[in-house]
Amino acid sequence: MAKIMEGKRLAEEIKSNVKQKVEMLGGMGIEVGLALMLVGDNLSSKQYLSATLKACKSTDITPYEYRFPESVSMNELLNTVHAINNDERIHGLLVFFPLPRRINSRKIVNSILPEKDVDGLGSIPIGKFAAEESTLQLYSKQYDPAVTQHLGFLPCTPFGVIRLLEYYNVEIKGKHAVVIGKSLAVGKPLSLMLLTKEATVTVCHRETKNLADITRQADILCAAAGRPNLITGDMVKDGVVVVDIGINVLENSHVVGDIDFDSVSKKASLITPVPGGVGPVTIAMLLENTVKSAKARI
Ligand SMILES: NC(=O)c1ccc[n+]([C@@H]2O[C@H](COP(=O)([O-])OP(=O)(O)OC[C@H]3O[C@@H](n4cnc5c(N)ncnc54)[C@H](OP(=O)(O)O)[C@@H]3O)[C@@H](O)[C@H]2O)c1
Structure with a gap:
């Protein structure tokens, strides 16, 4: 009988480390913020959103929710991403997929600034990773924020x-x-x-x-x-x-x-x-990337 790999346990360890860093940044007057963008009523996206909100709460990361109806226009979503890119309070943006079919998901993801693309799915971080530049992070025990700033985030x-x-x-x-x-x-x-x-x-x-x-x-x-x-x-x-x-x-x-x-x-x-x-490890990685993004801006 197989031994169980308890993602929850690893996620708790990562989150406790994240929480310490959030506290440290708080001491320097920096509040770590994560934007969460949900379009429509997809059940699994809603579950993922509520689990992410819970994880934000447990690590003292401030979530900023952006919810849109299924009928939202491409333009409105792009304008929101641009506003988030320029919002100093926000260090990362997660877009929940799937987006409605008529929305060009790649265009949305690629409009996120690479330094706020904490899900690491834009063409720039993926390209850097595919070119093996950011593979360094796979080996870095410290997951150094300076390295991340230069190379982009790895997909969670x-x-x-x-x-x-x-x-x-x-x-x-x-x-x-x-x-x-x-x-x-x-x-x-x-x-x-x-x-x-x-x-x-x-x-x-x-x-x-x-x-x-x-x-x-x-x-x-x-x-x-x-x-x-x-x-x-x-x-x-x-x-x-x-x-x-x-x-x-x-x-x-x-x-x-x-x-x-x-x-x-x-x-x-x-x-x-x-x-x-x-699942829980994915969310913990997202928070780890968000705190790395905040640290990289000091
Ligand atoms: N645990 C987490 O944190 C987490 C995070 C993200 C996603 N997920 C879950 O992971 C799953 C995959 O997500 P995704 O975003 O990668 O989905 P996706 O974009 O729909 O991709 C699914 C992939 O599986 C392949 N596939 C589908 N049916 C198959 C079959 N019968 N035999 C072999 N290959 C098959 C597809 O092949 P083709 O390319 O040929 O169509 C496609 O490449 C979903 O259940 C999603 O909810 C979990």
């Missing part, structure tokens, strides 16, 4: 996965890591990070043939497809380390991941639960 969810693997002393170098999903927010940056850590990486997506043949080869399996119970026990090998990034809200309001926990946990050596795995 994939970097959270790396931090969780490190927290549980999972050897990445030389292992076969299989990532399911190739989105810009999760799968693609995660595969790059695992590659930086010298894993042999296979990335799967909807067009991948014989998914099970590939997942059975994984030493480390990371699922970010958004498909409930996509991976079952017969699709993994004994001893695999499993990270379930998927968050799927079922009709009965239950939240499940992409991994069939009951069958896979019988074979895995380590596994993340959903909820309580990657």
Whole structure:
């Protein structure tokens, strides 16, 4: 039976460190502020927003909420991002996805100043990361704010996965890591990070043939497809380390991941639960990036 990788525990440690830094900055007259932009009524975005607000409260970060109806115009959103970019009280902006289809999400994300792009999903931080400049941060135990200022922030969810693997002393170098999903927010940056850590990486997506043949080869399996119970026990090998990034809200309001926990946990050596795995670490990373952004401005 697998040992559970408790994301909640790591998240609490990161948040307590964040809180200390927020207090330190408070002593210098700096209040750390995070803007949160939500459009429409997407259930999982609303859950993510309320968890983020709770985490802000526990770390004394001041949240600034920007909520818009589904009908909001592109122009209104762009104007709001520009106002946030110029607002000295705010050190980071998180935009909740998905945005309505008629809104150009990339244009919105790319209008965030890189130094306030604490979710690290703009083309500049992603490009810098892909060019391997900011991979330095993957190795820096201090996660130095000066380094971050120069290189941009690493995307929260994939970097959270790396931090969780490190927290549980999972050897990445030389292992076969299989990532399911190739989105810009999760799968693609995660595969790059695992590659930086010298894993042999296979990335799967909807067009991948014989998914099970590939997942059975994984030493480390990371699922970010958004498909409930996509991976079952017969699709993994004994001893695999499993990270379930998927968050799927079922009709009965239950939240499940992409991994069939009951069958896979019988074979895995380590596994993340959903909820309580990657989700809390993602939020903690967001707050860590926000405080780094505030520190970089001293
Ligand atoms: N835990 C957290 O903090 C956190 C943070 C962000 C996202 N999430 C969750 O992670 C999941 C993925 O998020 P995302 O933003 O990356 O979603 P996304 O943009 O919809 O991307 C999903 C990816 O999975 C692939 N995929 C879908 N069905 C598949 C299948 N049956 N077999 C193989 N690949 C499949 C897609 O392939 P194609 O590219 O071919 O379409 C795509 O690359 C969602 O459940 C989301 O809620 C969790």
